[in-house]
Amino acid sequence: MSLIAEGLKFDYPLRASTSLPAxxxxxxxxxxxxLVIVVGATGSGKSTLLRLCAGLLKPDSGSVxxxxxxxxxxxxxxxxxxxxxxxxxxxxxxxxxxxxxxxxGLVGVDTAVDDSLSAVxxxxxxxxxxxxxxxxxxxxxxxxxxxxxxxxxxxxLLDEPTAGLDPLGRNAVxxxxxxxxxxxxxxxxxxxAGEFLGAADRIIALSxxxxxxxxxxxxxxxxxxxxxxxxxxxxxxxxxxxAARDRGLSVGxxxxxxxxxxxxxxxxxxxxx
Amino acid sequence: xxxxxxxxxxxxxxxxxxxSGVSFDVSPGEIVALVGANGSGKSTIARLCNxxxxxxxxxxxxxGIDTCExxxxxxxxxxxxxxxxxxxxxxxxxxxxxxxxxxxxxxGIAPSEIRQRVxxxxxxxxxxxxxxxxxxxxxxxxxxxxxxxxxxxLRPTYLVFDEPTAMLxxxxxxxxRAIITTLRAEGRGILYIxxxxxxxxxxxxxxxxxxxxxxxxxxxEQLLGSPELLDRLGLEPSPxxxxxxxxxxxxxxxxxxxxxxxxxxxxxxx
Amino acid sequence: xxxxxxxxxxxxxSSPVHKLDAKAKMGLVVAVTVALFSVNRFAGLAVLAVFVxxxxxxxxxxWGYALRGIRAVSFILLVTLLVHALRWNPVGPVLVxxxxxxxxxxxxxxxxxxxxxxMLLVIGTSLLTLTTTPLQLTDALERLMRPLSRVGFPAGDVxxxxxxxxxxxxxxxxxxxxxxxxxxxxxARFDEGGLLRRARAYVPVLVPLFVNLxxxxxxxxxxxxxxxxxxxxxRTRLSESHMCTHDWTVLGCGVAALLALAVWM
Numbered sequence: 001m002s003l004i005a006e007g008l009k010f011d012y013p014l015r016a017s018t019s020l021p022a023x024x025x026x027x028x029x030x031x032x033x034x035l036v037i038v039v040g041a042t043g044s045g046k047s048t049l050l051r052l053c054a055g056l057l058k059p060d061s062g063s064v065x066x067x068x069x070x071x072x073x074x075x076x077x078x079x080x081x082x083x084x085x086x087x088x089x090x091x092x093x094x095x096x097x098x099x100x101x102x103x104x105g106l107v108g109v110d111t112a113v114d115d116s117l118s119a120v121x122x123x124x125x126x127x128x129x130x131x132x133x134x135x136x137x138x139x140x141x142x143x144x145x146x147x148x149x150x151x152x153x154x155x156x157l158l159d160e161p162t163a164g165l166d167p168l169g170r171n172a173v174x175x176x177x178x179x180x181x182x183x184x185x186x187x188x189x190x191x192x193a194g195e196f197l198g199a200a201d202r203i204i205a206l207s208x209x210x211x212x213x214x215x216x217x218x219x220x221x222x223x224x225x226x227x228x229x230x231x232x233x234x235x236x237x238x239x240x241x242x243a244a245r246d247r248g249l250s251v252g253x254x255x256x257x258x259x260x261x262x263x264x265x266x267x268x269x270x271x272x273x
Numbered sequence: 274x275x276x277x278x279x280x281x282x283x284x285x286x287x288x289x290x291x292x293s294g295v296s297f298d299v300s301p302g303e304i305v306a307l308v309g310a311n312g313s314g315k316s317t318i319a320r321l322c323n324x325x326x327x328x329x330x331x332x333x334x335x336x337g338i339d340t341c342e343x344x345x346x347x348x349x350x351x352x353x354x355x356x357x358x359x360x361x362x363x364x365x366x367x368x369x370x371x372x373x374x375x376x377x378x379x380x381g382i383a384p385s386e387i388r389q390r391v392x393x394x395x396x397x398x399x400x401x402x403x404x405x406x407x408x409x410x411x412x413x414x415x416x417x418x419x420x421x422x423x424x425x426x427l428r429p430t431y432l433v434f435d436e437p438t439a440m441l442x443x444x445x446x447x448x449x450r451a452i453i454t455t456l457r458a459e460g461r462g463i464l465y466i467x468x469x470x471x472x473x474x475x476x477x478x479x480x481x482x483x484x485x486x487x488x489x490x491x492x493x494e495q496l497l498g499s500p501e502l503l504d505r506l507g508l509e510p511s512p513x514x515x516x517x518x519x520x521x522x523x524x525x526x527x528x529x530x531x532x533x534x535x536x537x538x539x540x541x542x543x
Numbered sequence: 544x545x546x547x548x549x550x551x552x553x554x555x556x557s558s559p560v561h562k563l564d565a566k567a568k569m570g571l572v573v574a575v576t577v578a579l580f581s582v583n584r585f586a587g588l589a590v591l592a593v594f595v596x597x598x599x600x601x602x603x604x605x606w607g608y609a610l611r612g613i614r615a616v617s618f619i620l621l622v623t624l625l626v627h628a629l630r631w632n633p634v635g636p637v638l639v640x641x642x643x644x645x646x647x648x649x650x651x652x653x654x655x656x657x658x659x660x661x662m663l664l665v666i667g668t669s670l671l672t673l674t675t676t677p678l679q680l681t682d683a684l685e686r687l688m689r690p691l692s693r694v695g696f697p698a699g700d701v702x703x704x705x706x707x708x709x710x711x712x713x714x715x716x717x718x719x720x721x722x723x724x725x726x727x728x729x730x731a732r733f734d735e736g737g738l739l740r741r742a743r744a745y746v747p748v749l750v751p752l753f754v755n756l757x758x759x760x761x762x763x764x765x766x767x768x769x770x771x772x773x774x775x776x777x778r779t780r781l782s783e784s785h786m787c788t789h790d791w792t793v794l795g796c797g798v799a800a801l802l803a804l805a806v807w808m
Contacts, residue, residue, distance in 0.1 A: 087722055099730075103729060166310070350770070357765065362762035
């Protein structure tokens, strides 16, 4: 089962005959079990891509299909928008999280709810009965994400899921996504490549509506050129290692772990002398 | 200077104080970071700075004026500008220049002077040309700059920012940080609440709050040197900082506050 | 992505109508309304139609915009026409039968008269909002309400309320849109079932909207107080428009002519 986007083109209609080009010739695929991040500057088309993948927008040309079928069929794609905690409405956390699965007619809704709350690091017994309006920022964000996880969709799309959260909240969300990717294909749109690179399998970089580069994260940390051309900044931890390489130090594989990076830097410097 | 003297504040119906025993000051030309985990009392302190909240115990004074002095409320609020986290919810006017004019209008200032202040403020935040734009057509960064302009129109000596970049994208964050650098260069005193450690590094001083009490008041370098303290204050060092700390541990001369990784390469190559 | 329109759909321009003080325009709209409901001859309506059409032309607003309001009330127009045109016992030549009722020439004339009256009223008031910014409108309302503050009516506060409401209409519309999309993505359906079921389907939209509204109100109040807001009294304005000689003249002549028309026809 794969989600395949092919040749997506989309323009936002404005007044009369003018339109705002958003995406052009974008193709990629997503499989359950992988976490793919989409990066790009504001206006590069990231959010548009997400909406197309969720079936909320119809492309001007090209298609998004899951196993050859339409992507907007119920229960295929779960989408978490920016600041999803502003959409709470139920009296209890449990009821709010149950909304999605109930609408889908899933069996075992209560179990799905409890499992999702646990997946985001919240105890279902303690948090289930609470009012969603009394939660802290990080807790609220996690409950909102749980609300989509509970729908057990094979594909999960998230738009800036960690925006505005403090470090504690961010780590909790990252952990939840790591868990979710075990049985779903997860696509995360983010401004901050550095935050998700450690967790991601693949990365797609958009620039002005087109794919600037895409591929396995492990292969794209070795060269700063594609990033520069796309107008994106490499995470500082990576550019430091690349800069060392430019200086003639053989630092080996670029790593995202700071302690390892420090030690390999020291070792390379030692080797040179 | 804004001065807090042994301030304690309880919200109604709460058994524990939101802040207690808080004493510190902010002088013109300083930019002081206020950090702490969620619920540590940062927003309470922000609202105590301009008299929106009055201390239950202790005193808050602005250039010697007590914030509880009701006859001086407007003086205090003109001297201490407050910028909040959500740009949208600070904008009152139907077009940009009307919103910037809001503050001076409230003080009954003459229209010709309002015009001057509005133009000044709009120019300081780089929104020239957008005077008659409706707020909902602005980007998030522009909206937050508008909020700052609205506060600047009152010509404050001090500015308190409550996580002003939390809801902005990287471009918006850059815009706001640039403005703050300018404001500091103009000699204003700034209290800046954040949980982004990289913002803290360039500030004069850092005050750390934990459960409403000050547990740290010192330089950013001192703070960065204590991982345990960072954790208590809900701050996370960047991967680059962790790398720098490891190099230090291995005996290399590396500054505590690292913004450009090249410094680390230099240190290792020496 | 819908682009929300502002209240009244102000169309930017610099025509004489745009430049006329909002208070004068409001006065003229009142006079036109009085005249419309006082004339009882087609001739009178014709004169008013010329006046309204002339104003639209003078404003240089595209006729498409001016007539947009008609579409919104088209149902009311049809009902008005039929209510007056349909007769149980037709008098004179019958034009068409509709079941047990019939429309005769006289009924048609009456129906058209009333429908035309509504049409002119709609175009006239549309012209007001098309040529006046929301800010100018609320400022004018405030100025007109000011005398009432002497009897304790909080004119300044009401004006501030109106202005804040206008400011947040597009924002709230965008928010409602976002919430509907988000809840739809969670499987909510808004077009199934009977009236009661559909009404209940909107709970997941209305509750967040209201919660956000209250949070917004609190934030906004904090921001306003921090910027020294202390009620509507004692505030100066960045730009206040005053009635000049030209405005008074236009208002005076207009009202005089319209009232004369009202009395005569």
